[in-house]
Amino acid sequence: MTYEHPPASQKASYQSNFAVIHFSRTYDEAFTLLVEARNYLSAHRSQRGKKQNSGEAIARCVEEMRMTTRLIRAMAWLLAVRAVEEGEIQWEEAVDVDNLMVDLRVCLEERNETYEFLSPxxxxxxxxxxxLYMRTARMELQVAARCAN
Incomplete structure (x- = not known):
């Protein structure tokens, strides 16, 4: 089964004081990774019900949710970029300076622990x-800085 999505536009019909960088490859990567994560989590759902160390189960659940949150936030940003490229919204509407991705501590946090119990x-x-999240967060921050000027 394939998952199709419309291609990124080749034009940008909006007024702005800076050039649009097409995010097509990043969008494609995010979309593919989101589908991959969904497939992985669906395929391994049965393992969550087995008897296991509750600490490990909680850590796995936290890391799965952190991964999912990162993917959803990155995809949301990239969809906003596509809306700007299509002329549906302005950059100022796409960027919420009160809710930037760099402010979401749970997604920025890097775990230095090694979880041997997590599958490769x-x-x-x-x-x-x-x-992907860090890349899109940097893009969003650059756009927010330019919109603020």
Missing amino acids: GLVDLMHRAQA
Whole structure:
């Protein structure tokens, strides 16, 4: 089963004092990673019900939710960028300076502990979700700074 989404526009029909950088590849990466995470979590749902150390179960759940939150926030930002590129909204509407991604502490937090009980697949997804989140948070911060001027 494939998951299609409309391609990013090739034009930007809005007034702005800075150039739009097309985020098509980042959007595609976010979309793919979101589907991958959903598939992983669905496939491993049955493992959560098995008898396991409650501390490990809680840590796994926290890390899964952190990964999911990162992906959702990154995707939301990239969808706002696409709306700007399509001329549906202005940059000022796309950026909420009171709710920037760099202010979301739970998503910025890096865990230095090694969770040996987490599967390598989940750890890989977690790292890629964090990298994507940090990249989109920097993009959002740059746009917010330009909109404030």
